[in-house]
Amino acid sequence: MRGEEVREKLFMLLALLATLFGIVILAFLLAFTFYEALPWLDWQFLTSPPSRFPERAGIYPSLVGSVMAIALVGVFSVPLGVGAAIYLEEYARRSRIAKLIEINISNLAAVPSIVYGLLGLGLFVSTLHLRPGIVLVGALTLTLLILPIIIVAAQEALRSVPDSLREASIGLGATRWQTVRNVVLPSAMPGILTGVILALSRAIGETAPLIMIGAATSIFTPPKSIFSTYSPLPMQIFMWTDMPKEEFLHGLAPAGIIVLLAVMLSMNAFAVYLRNRYARKLRR
């Protein structure tokens, strides 16, 4: 009987260790990265262009480019994604075409991101003849990539709005769109925004699709407009892992990673803040 009790406890311990496995390894790796990044993270690093000389190199142009592209992704993806979600949740509930679109969205979420890069290349560069590697093409490609994520998140937010609100509005004689615009959307907005920010924070870390559309490996001036070529921040980090000099791998790359993660983390924190504020409001 004792032996069995020990076995019971051991299995629980094993399951707990498995849960902690990835988290602990990641914590260690991040600690190493932060330790190596620390001496390189300074004002000069944030405000300088890349350089062959590690002590003079920085990320300013790629940081500006990445932020520009992500802002543009937001402009494109929010109306499209939220529009699609409103159609699926408020207009076409349970119709056959809605189910088809739904299956299609879950399939799209599983397409490797590098394939979206090929789509961007074929669609925007070969067909629409936009210049490869410009901010606009990068943003359009990332928009297609995160559209399914935004639609699913927005659908969940819309679904959490109670039907009684819709019925009350319809009962007062409002049309469907008036109901959506004045009643459903305001209550779902914080949830939608949370999903959008999380999707955007994923988009800012994407590299592979941007390589496909010809994003530059190094750019020395920040993009002036959406038609300038740019070197996304993760691309700059990728280049630094590939340089022969030791300082690039064990100095500049970690510093770039910490900046990238800091940007992503603050976006995530903002999303969590929105979610909490929303939860409090609902309880009231």
Added chain:
Amino acid sequence: MRAQRARERAIHVLLFISALLTVGVTLGIILTLFADTVTFFRNVSPIEFFTGTKWSPTIKPYSYGVLPLVAGTIMVTVGAGAIAIPVGLLSAIYLSEYASERTRSILKPMLEILAGIPTVVYGFFAFAYITPFLKGLFPDISAYNVLSASVVVGIMIIPIVASISEDALRAVPRSLREAGYALGARKVRVIWSIVVPSALSGIVASFILGISRAIGETMAVTIAAGRTPRLVNPLNPADWLKPIETMTAAMVEIGLSDVSGHSIAYKSLFAIGFTLFLMTMALNTVSYYIKMRFREVYR
């Protein structure tokens, strides 16, 4: 009133168009990939592509055998699966059967962070820290190798396996567990003989989805496993310590080179992309149907 009805109609159409756009994206992917893949196969026979054992699209003598890339992809995927499947399943069991609501609400978001780290960062981790660490265990490991790429890709897909498996485990009704306890079984026995088998379709679906993610993973394997297309033998332990090239890494390599839009090398990008797309699409469809079946059981 009429104006309002027209407006309602217009908005309906507009919203429908944005939903339809997702179907357009799928069609766009298929058409884009298909068109250039067809041109590629006009120049290189599909037989050479699918059975050739040498991949050299940019260096003469050109040869376009995809098998070395497929072998590399399979190795990374198998390695990543060997880590993520047991660890993910055990995590799911812990979160659904042992953890208190409070512990779960802390651990689950922490686990999800693993999937949110950009893949270029995982590539850096593997190349800069994990390979040097593995050198202590295996002195003849190369700077680029399959093993450390597999480790980081495995860590990256743990949350996918854990989260979908956990949903499946939690969907198993309490009454089934209680029946097990009533028969005098202990917790471990109940988990392995009742809960896990009942949730099996959801668990299998999570494995397939995780594997499909590993196949399409790009930056981590490009940085960590290298860009050396070699036909490897997954059963040979020494091959795990050597550099390879996956399908996605080969695409990155062509993407970074300045091959022209009319060259066969450029078209081969789409042929690999199409193969990759079909592979992940097939896996996703299988996983979807397995999951659908499991959903109906307890309704």
